[in-house]
Amino acid sequence: MRTPVADGLARLMSPRAADGSAGDADYGTIGEGYASYRRPDPRIATHIIRALGDASTVLNVGAGAGSYEPRDREVTAVEPSATMRAQRPSGLPRAIDATAGDLPFDDDSFDAALATFTVHQWSDLDAGLAELRRVTRGPVLVLSCDPTALDRFWLAEYAPEVIATEAARYPSVEHLASALGGRSVIEPVPIPLDCTDGFGEAYYGRPEMLLEPGARLANSAWSFIAADAADLAVRRLGDDLASGAWDDRHGDLRSRPTFDGSLRLVIGRE
16 A cells, blocks of 8 residues: 555655656645745744854755745745745845755855755755855855754644644754765754744644644645545544643643754765
C-alpha cells in the first residue's frame, strides 16, 4: 500500500511540476493563498538579521513570496515555482527561475545566503547545500525545523499523519550543520503567540486557525495525507474546541508568550 510519505518521495524524484515547483510539493496546487497566511514574523526575522551580520549582498534560495528577505540589502531571489514568484510583493526583486542544486552564479558571488522553510523539499539536499556554500563567501542561513521536536506540538494528538509526514521530510538539523561545514551553529527560535508566519506551530495558542482550509493549505504536509484522515483530524479538533476539551488539556497555551517548538536557525560560517 502506498503511503503519503512514499507518494511524496515519488513526486520528489519526478520532473518539475507544471508551475515549475521543483520539490515534493506542487505549489501550483497549494500555493495560491500562501502569501495571505505565511507572512514573515518580525521577531523571527530578528534572528535572521542578526545572523546576516554586515552582509550587503544576500542570496535567497527557495525564496517563495519573499518571506524574511531583508529590505535594506541587495537581495537576489531564486524560486522555481511560477505560482510563488507571482505572489512576491512589488517592492521585492523579481525572482530567478532556478533550483538550489544548480545555481547560475559564480563562486563566492554573495556575502550571505538564506533558505527558509525550503530545504525539506529539495530533491538533492546535499547538492543544494553545497551550491549555497559554493556561491557564498560568508554565512549560509537555513531556517528549518528539527524533526525530533515536532511532536511537542499538540497537533500530534489530532493529525499524527501530518506530524509523521513532516518528520519524514525534514532533514536533521545536525545534518544541515555538518553539510554547511566550517563553524556551524544551531540556534533555537522561539515561536511567538501571535506569529504572523502561519507554519503549523504558529497556531500553538490559536487552534481555531487550523480549522481554516487556507491555513492548512499553506502547510504543505497536509497535502500529503489522505483526505479522509485530514477531515477526521479537523472534525475532532472542532469538536474538542466546541466542548472545551482542547482547552482543558492545552488552554494554558492561549496566553503563553512563546512556544519552544521545532523551529531552528542553522548558521554555517566558513
